[in-house]
Amino acid sequence: MKRVFVNEEWCLGCRLCEYWCANANLGGKTASDMVRNLKGRKINARIRVEDGANDGKINFAVQCRHCYDPMCVKSCISGALSISDGVINVDTEKCVGCFTCVLTCPYGCVMPSDDGHVVQKCELCLSNAVGSPACVEHCPNHAIVYEERGVL
Amino acid sequence: MIPLRHPPLEGQIRIPSGCAISGVFHKDGKTESGRRIIDSIALMHDRSNGLGGGFAGYGIYPEYKELYALHIFYLDQNVKQDCEEFIREHFDLANAGEIKTRNIAEIRDAPKIWRYFIFPHAYKLDSSELDEREYVAECVFAINRRFEGKAAVFSSGKNMGVFKANAFPEDVGRFYMLEDYSGYAWTAHGRYPTNTPGWWGGAHPFSLLDYSVVHNGEISSYDANRRNVEMFGYDCKLRTDTEVITYIFDYLTRREGLTFEEASAVVAAPFWSTIELMPDDEKEFYTYLRKRYHALLINGPFSIILGFTGGMLVLGDRLKLRSMVVAEHGDTFYAASEESAIRLIQPELDRTWAPDAGEAIIVKLYKEGE
Amino acid sequence: MENGKIYLSPEYEVVRSDEKCIRCRVCERQCADDVHYYDADADRMCALDENCVNCHRCVSVCPTHALKIKVSENRFRENDNWSDTKVREVYLQANSGGVMLGAMGTPLKYPTYWDKILINASQVTNPSIDPLREPMETRTFLGKKNQKTVRDADGRLVTKFTSPQIELDAPIMFSAMSYGSISYNAHASLARAATELGICYNTGEGGLHEDFYPYGANTIVQVASGRFGVHADYLMAGAGIEIKMGQGAKPGIGGHLPGRKVGPDVSRTRMIPEGSDAISPAPHHDIYSIEDLRQLVYSLKEATAYRKPVIVKISAVHNVAAIASGIARSGADIIAIDGFKGGTGAAPSRIRDNVGIPIELALGAVDSRLREEGIRDEVSVVVGGSIHSSTDVVKAIALGADAVYIGTAALLALGCHLCRSCHKNNCNWGIATQNPTLVKRLNPDYGARRLVNLVSAWKHEIMEVMGGMGINSIEALRGNRLMLRGVDLNEKELEILGIKYAGESI
CATH class of the missing domain: 3.20.20.70 (Aldolase class I)
Known part of the structure; x- marks a missing residue:
């Protein structure tokens, strides 16, 4: 299965991925969609850029690893989190907002959604208008890639 | 149509042309008159347009075979005296006279055409520090330069001669009465220029020393080739492909000492992709020639018949963009733009084939001078 | 004002569409010249025009295309003799006392002779060659x-090329x-x-x-x-x-x-x-x-x-x-x-x-x-x-x-x-x-790819143009000046370039 990987050597910490992620998950695809979706709004992206040590010279974008043996799915009390074809999805109809998954994810990649009642996480943009990870498409330095690397 | 009052001369304008070519070669040294070669080229009448035709015959002057035969057009008779003075200054003159021609309706604007059998002055040749052939070539260049547009040496080999005019080739053959000559090899050319050459010097074959070239095609590498050979003293006055091809062969074989096979591998070099598939020694051979003589690779369509003392070379371009058929019957070799031009004069043939792109076919007399 | 900055107004103006700007601050993070900054009190992005070198990094990364860089419309009093650039340069040197430094090639308007030279193509008398179907070298x-061609004792051509080649x-x-x-x-x-x-x-x-x-x-x-x-x-x-x-x-x-x-x-x-x-x-x-x-x-x-x-x-x-x-x-x-x-x-x-x-x-x-x-x-x-x-x-x-x-x-x-x-x-x-x-910021995986693309694209185009001329090997193009014609050139320029004027046929 193809996954999103980030190469910190080339991550510039520009945070474009966060904005394109937020836009994609609000149904947007284009630059003008972004203006409509994100203007005057604090974004809550499913990918987060960590600014690391070394005087901010290392940056790293983090999003769901789509683990083979995911803690979040194991800990879900309502069956809202499930794996389909390797991709971990959230069923917001089932989510009761207990946030156990938020606590168990070792990467901090499951987070409460804007309304605070359910969780959200990266679903690789497979079911939104973009169709493939928006963060990858818009990374200006090709630091984020979407590729098959076998079993991790 | 009103004819141009002063049509541009060959050399003042570059004239692309299509053509017909034909050649006959007796490997056993047997001779024949010019009749059959005229018939052969006449069959391809539609491949020329009356603006140039010519022949080269080898072995035609056995009585003077050690002497160089100069054929000269005097377009302006006033320079004849000066020109002859130049010749006497540089050569011993054994015989001089007007070349006999037949008065025919199709050819009216003939210049005076003279022939001189000559040999370099011993002391002049000595003091020039040139070898004999180089000396003769330099003198030919000098005459053509000095009397540009007024007199032109169009044949300068030993025991061979070029006969050409601004007309259909079959008329040129009749005009020069080629039935009276006898040679072991003949080549012929009918020209289809797309422009108006004004004078006879531009007709083909083009010749230097005993090399004569008849050529069909238009080479796209012309200026790359010209600028390279001009570096070695070849003055490309006529601006024709045939001229530059002749000089290339002269340079490669006479000055650089390559064989005709090697020279052919230079001008119609195999593609790199072909060379890469060759065994190592062949690969190195062709790579050497391509690197060393890079500027003498010829591009664009051509098929040529190059006559030289005791031999004939047939070569087509590396993409085979011009037709060429060769054939054998007994000891006689034929080459022509069209097979029909061979069948007409020799209906029964042992073998006919079309050489591959860039493949050189070289025939030689079994025994030199036989 | 220190260092005479009073004489130098910004050359460029950062124009930001407030309608499009979503305050993502990518421009700020990506500008090494410290042009952009965020004014939290006013919740808006601002720019220090005087720092801008017009490198277009911000324009390129702005996700909503909210930015453009304009050459400042601010002009000195019209003067065809003393252009704004010349005046600015005098101010700069009066400030610094140093030589003017620049980078990349000259931006001044000198003739580009390449643009006054046209290329030939085959028609009728000589076929053009399709590089998709025929070899094109x-x-x-x-x-x-100019190595001397020699033969060995057996008369065979010595084919070793002694001069090193690239x-x-x-x-x-x-x-x-x-x-x-x-x-x-x-x-x-x-x-x-x-x-x-x-x-x-x-x-x-x-x-x-x-x-x-x-x-x-x-x-x-x-x-x-x-x-x-x-x-x-x-x-x-x-x-x-x-x-x-x-x-x-x-x-x-x-x-x-x-x-x-x-x-x-x-x-x-x-x-x-x-x-x-x-x-x-x-x-x-x-x-x-x-x-x-x-x-x-x-x-x-x-x-x-x-x-x-x-x-x-x-x-x-x-x-x-x-x-x-x-x-x-x-x-x-x-x-x-x-x-x-x-x-x-x-x-x-x-x-x-x-x-x-x-x-x-x-x-x-x-x-x-x-x-x-x-x-x-x-x-x-x-x-x-x-x-x-x-x-x-x-x-x-x-x-x-x-x-x-x-x-x-x-x-x-x-x-x-x-x-x-x-x-x-x-x-x-x-x-x-x-x-x-x-x-x-320059990922060489991607940089190398783009260079390969560029040169491959040029090579394709070179092969197309060569084919059009009926040439299938680069050595037949080299020095082939007859394949070129000049336009908008004087006699002397033609002579030095060694080419004919368009319309001349020799």
Whole structure:
């Protein structure tokens, strides 16, 4: 299965991925969609850029690893989190907002959604208008890639 | 149509042309008159347009075979005296006279055409520090330069001669009465220029020393080739492909000492992709020639018949963009733009084939001078 | 006002559409010139126009296309004699007391002769060739060609080529750009691309970083007046050695890499102390004449056992033909000529904008001269200094060049936006900088890919144009001036270029 990987050597910490992620998950695809979706709004992206040590010279974008043996799915009390074809999805109809998954994810990649009642996480943009990870498409330095690397 | 009052001369304008070519070669040294070669080229009448035709015959002057035969057009008779003075200054003159021609309706604007059998002055040749052939070539260049547009040496080999005019080739053959000559090899050319050459010097074959070239095609590498050979003293006055091809062969074989096979591998070099598939020694051979003589690779369509003392070379371009058929019957070799031009004069043939792109076919007399 | 800043209003104006700006602050994070900042109280993005160099990094990364950079409409009182630029330059020099510095090639409006030369094509009498169906050869060998043809005792041709040659799959090389003037990642991109393309890149005068020795077969190593990074292994590492006598952007001028660009890596590569200024003298102090050049040429040949061709690179100056003739007789294998429009990482802009001659005319003169003297095959000729496109390459080859050097075009492929601020070490595109946070902006995987794309695209176009002319091998194009015609050129220009006017047929 193809996954999103980030190469910190080339991550510039520009945070474009966060904005394109937020836009994609609000149904947007284009630059003008972004203006409509994100203007005057604090974004809550499913990918987060960590600014690391070394005087901010290392940056790293983090999003769901789509683990083979995911803690979040194991800990879900309502069956809202499930794996389909390797991709971990959230069923917001089932989510009761207990946030156990938020606590168990070792990467901090499951987070409460804007309304605070359910969780959200990266679903690789497979079911939104973009169709493939928006963060990858818009990374200006090709630091984020979407590729098959076998079993991790 | 009103004819141009002063049509541009060959050399003042570059004239692309299509053509017909034909050649006959007796490997056993047997001779024949010019009749059959005229018939052969006449069959391809539609491949020329009356603006140039010519022949080269080898072995035609056995009585003077050690002497160089100069054929000269005097377009302006006033320079004849000066020109002859130049010749006497540089050569011993054994015989001089007007070349006999037949008065025919199709050819009216003939210049005076003279022939001189000559040999370099011993002391002049000595003091020039040139070898004999180089000396003769330099003198030919000098005459053509000095009397540009007024007199032109169009044949300068030993025991061979070029006969050409601004007309259909079959008329040129009749005009020069080629039935009276006898040679072991003949080549012929009918020209289809797309422009108006004004004078006879531009007709083909083009010749230097005993090399004569008849050529069909238009080479796209012309200026790359010209600028390279001009570096070695070849003055490309006529601006024709045939001229530059002749000089290339002269340079490669006479000055650089390559064989005709090697020279052919230079001008119609195999593609790199072909060379890469060759065994190592062949690969190195062709790579050497391509690197060393890079500027003498010829591009664009051509098929040529190059006559030289005791031999004939047939070569087509590396993409085979011009037709060429060769054939054998007994000891006689034929080459022509069209097979029909061979069948007409020799209906029964042992073998006919079309050489591959860039493949050189070289025939030689079994025994030199036989 | 300190330093006379009162005289200098911003050259550029950052225009931001507030309607489109979503305050993502990418512009702020990506601008190394500190132009953009966020005013939290007013919740808006602001700009310090005076810092802007118009490099377009912010414009390119802004996700909502909210930005554009305009040349300031602010103008001095109209004056056709004293243009705004000239006035500003006087203010700048009155402020600083220093020479005007600039980077990249001259931006001034001089004639581009490439654009006044048109190419021929076949019609009727000679077929054009379709490069998709027939072989189309662009392979080029650089080096001496005039080897004496000899035969062995059996009369067989000796086919060993003794003069060392550089083999190129296309007649294009990347120009000399030193590690120091450009970044590690820029060099990595050039080295990888050259290797994939079967061409060469050039180290420039900054030595060869140890990581790039594996790309040696596709590297030209340079020996310049500063001799930075020159040692035996370095000379043997490359496909050829280039003696840099001059550079088109700064003929007669040396080089100066400021100490702030000399970090640990650059220091090790150049073999100079960290933080020290790297100064290349204007002349080579062991070459004050043509016979001295010959000594260096042969020193380098001796040092490399005659296995490496030696290039001598000069800038195109008035007497270029005679100089080239001298170089051709100096033992050099290749002459590289850099036209006055050629680029630089830093040069006094007066020199850059006023010294030298156009490469087209220099090439015309040099190729003609070498042929007149019968020594054209003694050397190969490589030209650079504003080759913009594949057709410029075709025209250069037809005028007589064996190959071209491309520098600016290669940098553009890597993302350069020609802001001409290379000398500031603050390149927002990660090219002309040694600042690690900026250097990482150029991902060499991607940089190499873009260079490969560019040169492959040009090669395709060159093959199309050649095919149109009925030419299927680059050597039949070389020096084939009859394939060119001039427009909008005077008699003298035509004479120097050695071409006819459009409509003339000989």
